Amino acid sequence: MKDNLAQALNEQMNFEFYSAHVYLAMAAYCSGESLDGFANFFLVQAEEERFHAMKLYRYINDRRGRATLAALPEPKNSYDSMLDVFEHGYKHEQQNTQKFYHLADLALDGREHATIHFLKWFIDEQVEEEALFDNVIQKLKRIERDSNAFYMLDSEFAKRSFTAPAE
Secondary structure: OOHHHHHHHHHHHHHHHHHHHHHHHHHHHHHHOOOHHHHHHHHHHHHHHHHHHHHHHHHHHHOOOOOOOOOOOOOOOOOOOHHHHHHHHHHHHHHHHHHHHHHHHHHHHOOOHHHHHHHHHHHHHHHHHHHHHHHHHHHHHHOOOOHHHHHHHHHHHHOOOOOOOOO
């Protein structure tokens, strides 16, 4: 694997760890607002991001690279509303998608076919992530003034869980 691709994969691995940090901060915000279902949504999201980071970690090492960890920037810890939280999450996922597109471009340019194949899973995952956040944003916009619907959504998110896909 070429050095520039190995470095970019390491950067992405660290971004995935940072993403877990971002979602953990969002969960803490939700907990502070006594919205335990929404907090659970983001705790599950953080777990998924750590899973993604470790998938990259293993791939880098399997390709005889060296995974290197970097310091994590401080995430945003305060929001104006639940809609604001999800809009920030959506923008974060869009940024992550662009990072995976860049990785795919590097892999294509370097004719790194194994990496191209590996990255397809992440690109498919990003389609799901963006759709999830967009869906919640649309629901939050519709139920903005209906507190019953808001708490029903909170209860729905309390049941969310993460199961790592079979590799």
